[in-house]
Amino acid sequence: MLKITDLHARVEAEEGEGKPILKGVSLEVPAGEVHAIMGPNGSGKSTLSYVMTGREGYEVTDGTVEFQGEDLTEMEPEERAARGFFLSFQYPVEIPGVPTLTFLKEAANAQRKARGEAEISAPEFMKAARENAAKLGISNDMLKRPVNVGFSGGEKKRMEIFQALMLEPKFLILDETDSGLDIDALKVVAEGVNALRDPNRGMLVITHYQRLLDYLTPDKVHILSDGRIVKSGGPELAHELEREGYDKYTSEAA
Ligand code: ADP
Numbered sequence: 001m002l003k004i005t006d007l008h009a010r011v012e013a014e015e016g017e018g019k020p021i022l023k024g025v026s027l028e029v030p031a032g033e034v035h036a037i038m039g040p041n042g043s044g045k046s047t048l049s050y051v052m053t054g055r056e057g058y059e060v061t062d063g064t065v066e067f068q069g070e071d072l073t074e075m076e077p078e079e080r081a082a083r084g085f086f087l088s089f090q091y092p093v094e095i096p097g098v099p100t101l102t103f104l105k106e107a108a109n110a111q112r113k114a115r116g117e118a119e120i121s122a123p124e125f126m127k128a129a130r131e132n133a134a135k136l137g138i139s140n141d142m143l144k145r146p147v148n149v150g151f152s153g154g155e156k157k158r159m160e161i162f163q164a165l166m167l168e169p170k171f172l173i174l175d176e177t178d179s180g181l182d183i184d185a186l187k188v189v190a191e192g193v194n195a196l197r198d199p200n201r202g203m204l205v206i207t208h209y210q211r212l213l214d215y216l217t218p219d220k221v222h223i224l225s226d227g228r229i230v231k232s233g234g235p236e237l238a239h240e241l242e243r244e245g246y247d248k249y250t251s252e253a254a
């Protein structure tokens with residue numbers, strides 16, 4: 001489903017060449033699987049998610065990102081989104097005055113339109129919203145509030161998963177969803193991710209911490225260090241990291 005081949009990327013600089021961040025990342029995520037990317041701070045995890053979704057400010061200097069056989073590497077973020085690529089934190093901004101549901105319905109319909117699908121009806125949308133909100137412990141009051149305005153860190157995370165559920169992505173990238181979450185909120189997020197597991201959907205969960213993976217068993221774990229995947233393995237790799245830390249991999253990478 002997702003195939004990243006020898007991806008090299010750097011930060012775009014105003015003058016001269018920017019700093020290389022990704023130094024040859026290769027990765028495949030089949031449909032139906034959840035893969036975790038773990039790695040020390042500054043290893044390039046967020047950069048990888050930005051480059052995958054086409055965020056500006058980063059330049060791919062080599063390699064490709066393919067999705068369902070199509071090369072996305074040069075596509076605009078909107079074109080990728082239309083193909084069902086979703087990155088959490090895509091809408092991190094607060095939007096005063098716009099109720100969350102209104103915003104999400106617009107976003108869902110923009111994506112449907114780009115895919116050549118019919119718009120979702122208001123009752124259908126509300127039904128899905130109620131079901132997904134219930135799954136994530138999101139109150140009616142939260143849904144009525146403007147987008148992300150006045151939410152606590154944990155509430156914002158819940159809302160991100162909620163957005164993801166409402167947009168029905170084919171491929172979901174979650175970046176550091178566990179940072180700043182207490183254990184209960186972490187469980188809710190993990191349950192949300194588990195609820196999104198689907199034979200037709202792939203997921204990449206990017207995290208610095210092992211604890212999210214206690215509740216969400218990934219099919220594979222990849223360790224990113226200094227812009228390269230230095231080790232891949234099963235879920236046991238996350239437990240090894242919790243015990244032994246990243247030192248081994250950072251010194252190997254260096
Ligand atoms: P991680 O998410 O693993 O903590 P990042 O992808 O955020 O790592 O960052 C990887 C490296 O790239 C870091 O050294 C960071 O300082 C650098 N970097 C990322 N984005 C930029 C940028 N826009 N300008 C300069 N350096 C950047």
Ligand code: MG
Pocket residue numbers: 041042046
């Ligand atoms: Mg970081």
Ligand code: MG
Pocket residue numbers: 045046047176
């Ligand atoms: Mg990061």
